[in-house]
Amino acid sequence: MKMPGLFEEGKSYTFYFSQEHGEAIVAGKVLSYESPLVKIETEGLTRIINCSSLYFVEAVARREDLIDESPAPVE
Numbered sequence: 001m002k003m004p005g006l007f008e009e010g011k012s013y014t015f016y017f018s019q020e021h022g023e024a025i026v027a028g029k030v031l032s033y034e035s036p037l038v039k040i041e042t043e044g045l046t047r048i049i050n051c052s053s054l055y056f057v058e059a060v061a062r063r064e065d066l067i068d069e070s071p072a073p074v075e
Contacts, residue, residue, distance in 0.1 A: 006051070007033040012062035013040070017055045024055075027062070 007013065007030045017024040026049070028042030036052035038059075050056065 005033045006035065007038050007059070008061070009033065011064075013059045014062060015040075015049055015059045016057040017053075018057050019055065023057075 009030050009032060012027065012029045014025060014027040017026075026040070026042060026047065028040035028047065031039040031041055031046065033039070036050055038049045038051060040047050040049060051059070
C-alpha cells in the first residue's frame with residue numbers, strides 16, 4: 001500500500017528552521033513534494049526545501065479559513 005504524501009499540494013504551510021543564531025521561518029503554498037524535497041511558492045518566488053536537513057524543525061499547515069497569510073511570530 002502506497003503511503004500518502006507528507007505535504008498536500010495546493011495547501012499552505014509554515015516551515016520552521018533552526019539556525020546558529022536563532023530561527024528562520026518560511027511560509028508558502030506547496031507546488032509539489034518528492035521526499036525529502038518540497039517545492040513551495042512564496043512571495044512570487046519558488047523555493048525548494050530539504051525536509052531531511054538537520055536545520056528543518058517542523059512544518060505547520062495553515063488553516064484555510066484564516067485570511068492572513070503571514071506566519072505567526074515565534075516566541
